Amino acid sequence: MPESSASGPEAATGVDATTLARVQRRTVAVLSAGQVLGGVAFGATISLGAVLAADVSGDDALSGFATAFVTLGTAAVAVPLATLARRRGRRIGLAIGMVIALLGVGVVVLGAAVRVFPLLIAGFALIGAGQAANLQSRFAAADLATDASRGRDLSVVVWATTIGAVLGPNLVGPGEAIGQALGMPPMTGAYVFTVVAQVLAIVLYLVLLRPDPLKLAQRVAGERASGAGAAIARDDRPRTALFAMIAIAGAHGVMVAVMAMTPVHLVHHGASLEVVGLTISLHIAGMYALSPVFGMLADRVGRVATVLVGQVLLVAAMLTASFGQDSNTAVTIALVLLGLGWSASTVAGSTLLTESSSEERRTVRQGRSDLAMSLVGGLGAIAAGGVLGAIGYGGLALVALVIVVAVAAAAPLARQR
Structure with missing residues (x-):
């Protein structure tokens, strides 16, 4: 059974269980649509980032700055967006994140037009706010969820990212044709799709995310505190929440470090760009496509147990990558396992973090977790290059394995009741 002992919503003063269930279904549907739009926007953006950075700077060594600054921008606004959500609700927090990202797209296009590298990079940092909003959408899906469906509801929103993540990068070609027709700077045409997707996401959140799930959850929590409300709010378990944050961050760091270096390793071993593309596509499918399976598993067998399933998958991925580093097939299998391990750890860890935090601390912890x-992830990507150069791809996988073992060893923290 799941680690939490509280039951789902019961009859509440002014907000009964039937109403909560109806609002939750609507909330998950709206958030899933927003994730599709956010994924399209982010996928189209990030696929051009490295190329634009190299072109404007004139130095291929600086191509990684685009992704690095998107990551730093995501980290910088994670806690402020969570704080804003607590004060003003999820709809305002998510919409503001998208508005900042929209501003960032404009700055990127301007930086490309005037060929000023610092301006270009500043734009990518602002775009990180959109990714922060995408990350916080999964927590919004859990605001009104019951213990029986929290993992599933959260994972459905994570799964919706699959559509945008696959579709976004494929819009680069059509976008370039549109960009040329509009007189945009070279290699920025796909940002037309980014702008459209983000505007639609902003309108979607502001218009359709009503009632606001976090505001309603706070209301129910207040009723429960007065003895009349449903059991959405719960006792705070800081050690359990800490383990959840460790599991999420650890899995993400391992995933980013190994994934970022895989294309370099494959190319150096003679793989074609088609093989590299297929490997990364299968990895992304592993990250998102089966997330509902891990969400349902977390609901049925427990959050911590599912996190540990994720660690087992990550161990299998690291060992396969290390001992099969000379085989393109083995590396591809390792990347699929890596995506699956990340998915299980992130879905179950995010669910555990939500339900082990009291209403007063929940959004702040969620922001800190995303931070x-x-x-x-950013530090992992930076460090991975040095490790790859020093001890090779197999050695990098074994170093990452140490992090996986450390996360599994921290599991006793989650036993707090």
Whole structure:
């Protein structure tokens, strides 16, 4: 059974269980649509980032700055957006994140037009706010969820990212044709799709995310505190929440570090760009496509147990990558396992973090978790290059394995009741 002992919503003063269930279904549908739009916007953006950075700077060594600054931007606004959501609700928090990202797209296009590298990079940092909003959408899906469906509801929103993540990068070609017709700077045409998707996401959140799930959850929590409300709010378990944050950040750091270096390793071993593209596509499918399976698993067998399933998958991925580093097939299998391990750990860890935090601390912890997740991922990507150069791809996988073992060893923290 799941680690939480509280039951789902019961009859509440002014907000009964039937109403909560109806609002939750609507909330998950709206958030899923927003994730599709956000994924299209982010996918189209990030696929051009490295190329634009190299072109404007004139130095291929600076191509990684685009992704790095998107990650830093995500980290910088994670806590402020969570704080804003607590004060003004999820709809305002998510919409503001998208508005900042929209501003960032304009700055990127301007930076490309005037060929000023610092301006271009500043734009990518602002775009990170959109990714922060995408990350916080999964927590919004859990605001009104019951213990029986929290993992599933959260995972459905994560799964919706699959559509945008696959579709976004494929809009680069059509976008370039549109950009040329509009007189945009070279290699920025796909940002037309980014702008359209983000505007639609902003309108979607502001118009359709009503009633606001976090505001309604706060109302129910207040009723429960007065003895009349449903059991959405719960006792605070800081050690359990800490383990959840460690599991999320650890899995993300391992995933980013190994994934970022895989194309370099494959190319150096003679793989074609088609093989590299297929490997990364299968990895992304592993990250998102089966997330509902892990959400349902977390609901049925428990959050911590599912996190540990994720660690087992990550161990299998690291060992396959290390001992099969000379085989393109083995590396592809390792990347699929890596995506699956990340998915199980992130879905179950995010669910556990939500339900182990009291209503007063929940949104702040969620913001801090996204901050830690982004920082660890950024540092992992930076450090991975040095490790790859020093001890090779197999050695990088074994170093990452140490992090996986450390996360699994921290599991006793989650036993707090």
